[in-house]
Amino acid sequence: MAYVKAAEREQQIVGAAIEVLSEVGVPATTLRAVAAKAGISLGTLHYVFPSKDRLLQSVLTTVIDEIAATLRAGLELDKGVEHALRTGVRNFWNRLVESRLGLQIMQYELATYSLRAEGAGGLAHLQYERYTTLVTRFCEQAAQAAGERCAVGFDVLGRISLAVVDGLILQHVANPDSERSHRDLDHALDMLVMLADPQPVARVRGAAK
Numbered sequence: 001m002a003y004v005k006a007a008e009r010e011q012q013i014v015g016a017a018i019e020v021l022s023e024v025g026v027p028a029t030t031l032r033a034v035a036a037k038a039g040i041s042l043g044t045l046h047y048v049f050p051s052k053d054r055l056l057q058s059v060l061t062t063v064i065d066e067i068a069a070t071l072r073a074g075l076e077l078d079k080g081v082e083h084a085l086r087t088g089v090r091n092f093w094n095r096l097v098e099s100r101l102g103l104q105i106m107q108y109e110l111a112t113y114s115l116r117a118e119g120a121g122g123l124a125h126l127q128y129e130r131y132t133t134l135v136t137r138f139c140e141q142a143a144q145a146a147g148e149r150c151a152v153g154f155d156v157l158g159r160i161s162l163a164v165v166d167g168l169i170l171q172h173v174a175n176p177d178s179e180r181s182h183r184d185l186d187h188a189l190d191m192l193v194m195l196a197d198p199q200p201v202a203r204v205r206g207a208a209k
Helices: 006-024 031-038 042-048 052-072 081-097 101-121 123-146 154-174 178-196
Strands: none
Touching: 006 031, 006 042, 006 052, 006 101, 031 042, 031 052, 052 081, 052 101, 052 123, 081 101, 081 123, 081 154, 081 178, 101 123, 101 154, 123 154, 154 178
């Protein structure tokens, strides 16, 4: 059997776990099923991930990294907060919501699974903290690159943006309708841009022109 580096093996297992979780859901996912999907023995999987919770944490990190890359695809941060919000969220919706509903359902299941098993401080807390931080930094970097300021704090903008998009995803999962969802998403982005109200930072008097 060919030697596989630890990092490659971990990536292989996490990819298989995402497939299984998206297909059958968190409660029905077993380490044995993930091992079978990855084409490895259960013992090998246990060596890399001694527990299901450790595996789920790695799954979450991988999904967040994918979301971050998707948000930034084709983005020009120096075009400002409005451009970042509209382009980033639409990229995310088109690539990771409409065509991958199982991935979205999996994330909600991860949150509820964690809340049931661990309470408020477990994986669900980590999940939403990282999502919020991702959107917050995304908007803040766009504002800095474009020389803008917003009417609300970037942390507030991050939390509310996540809450709005989260709700639209749930509605789309429960009743998939691409035309309606895109229309609602456009309205939601209009509201978020109005909340942010990005404006150019005023020049300091006496600064070089």
